[in-house]
Amino acid sequence: MNTSVANTYNRKKLNFTHGSGIYLFSDDNKKYIDLAAGIAVNLLGHSNKKLINALHAQSKKLWHVSNLYKIEEQEQLATKLTNLSFASKVFFCNSGAEAVECSIKAARRYQFLKGKREKKNIITFTGSFHGRTLGTIAASNNANHLEGFGLPLEGFINIERDNIDKLLGALDKSTAAILIEPIQGEGGINVFDTDFLKKVETIARKKDILLILDEVQSGMGRTGKLFAHELFNIKPDIMALAKGLGGGFPVGACLMKDSVANAMNPGTHGSTFGGNPLAMAVGNCVTDIVSDPIFLADVEKKANLFHKNLTEIASEYPSIISKIKGLGLMIGIKCKIENSILSNELYDNGILTVNAGDNVIRILPPLNISIPEINKVSQIIKKSVQNIDKKNAKK
Known part of the structure; x- marks a missing residue:
């Protein structure tokens, strides 16, 4: 072509x-x-007529103003997402990979500010797909995606899915977080074992290791629950959302519980277009629709x-x-x-x-x-x- x-x-x-x-x-x-x-x-x-109307109405008011200023539509969507989830704060971006990158940075920053500077490693699992940036391809550890881009970024340990012994063997004083895609999309619609996820949550809480869930593909109602982790009766510390959140408009979000969000103070992260009024208008509309029981x-x-x-x-x-x-x-x-x-x-x-x-x-x-x-x-x-x-x- x-x-x-x-x-x-x-x-x-x-x-x-x-x-x-x-x-x-x-x-x-x-x-x-x-x-x-x-x-x-x-x-x-x-x-979809509701999404078209939401986007059209916003397009006549504001498209972009920069995150140097308060964006009311961001406040609205963040409030909705926190009210519907474990989180207390939301960072908005434009894609799933960006949402996962923010999750990784937030986890490491959290450990850093607690004085645990050795805690940098993120444990990930075979079959996962977390994005196409240098950080997320290192996290996914797919050889086809890594080829030709130099040495993978350090700080990721990839282990066998659903194997608690492998997980226990990988944990040490350098472990900052565990990153899980509860239903692996690109990997083949692989559903994590419920008992395994429950054990991971228990271990993470006990050792002050953060649990990050990548719900970029599984979130926003796709499983019949607003978030897939509800089906497993677990709660993360950080969650990445994107894809369906915008219903076709580029939107990403990193949801964080309060203790993690407090580590991300001004200057630690940013996005020029993240949370722009157009994206937020659509995201608000999608969330209103799909969160309805x-x-x-x-x-x-x-x-x-x-x-x-x-x-x-x-x-x-x-x-x-x-x-x-x-x-x-x-x-x-x-x-x-x-x-x-x-x-x-x-x-x-x-x-x-x-x-x-x-x-x-x-x-x-x-x-x-x-x-x-x-x-x-x-x-x-x-x-x-x-x-x-x-x-x-x-x-």
Whole structure:
């Protein structure tokens, strides 16, 4: 593809002109069902009227004024997020990687001000994805993402997921925090074991090690709870949010409990565009919608139906699909065949998905997908699996 855009993505030759709800429309007049939602970003679908109205109203007042001044829309969203969570303070930024970077800095700064300057290391887990900055690729420890960028930044110890013995062996006087993506998205929709997470929380509290949760992909209602960690009955000290928080507009947030937030005094961190009035207007609107208990109960109901439908397909075609993974509307189809074979078949049948590690296809629909739409999508997925099964039978 001849373009002036940097060649950092393997893009399809597909150009969308507009969208509505779960649908996207291309410049060659084709209609697609978007089960990727911009990789868990378009939380309320495309061209959502409430989000459009919120953005339009704000655009006529203020776009950007700098964090040198009070931004009322920031105050509003921060209050909502703290009232809905463990946190007492919020730092706003523009992306998930930025939110995780802030989390790492806050954890180290917290330990530094307590006089524990040796506490710099962050424990992370295999299969995690925390972003694309130098700090977050070091945290994720994916060899493909690290190649060619020099020595990884120091201070990260990557260990096996759900292995308490490995965790205990990695802990020492230099451990500042434990960073966990409770449902690993890029890694393959890997759900951490509840007992493991509970033990991690207990150990962290006992040793004054901070627990950081990366809920960039799993947060903001995707699991049927506002935050995925509610399903595990744990509470972090720091949490990174982004993606769905802006419903398609770039927004990131680092939520901190009071003792951590107190370590981040003026000059320790910043973001030129973080928390700008436009982003905050959309973030406020998204939060108002998805934090409604009725909305969340509806997400849970629809997720149960989707899991049921997909599990039935998997049981009928075990040579194609080995199992269905995930929680809520953060779903993984683990394939027996190469995952790209099924995702390409789905694409040919008008469904957009996104591949992940562990030979998984991610299903991340807008949370306001309807029950009839779920049933329609399930039938198309079944048809796609049947097509592959028929092709395999002829070989």
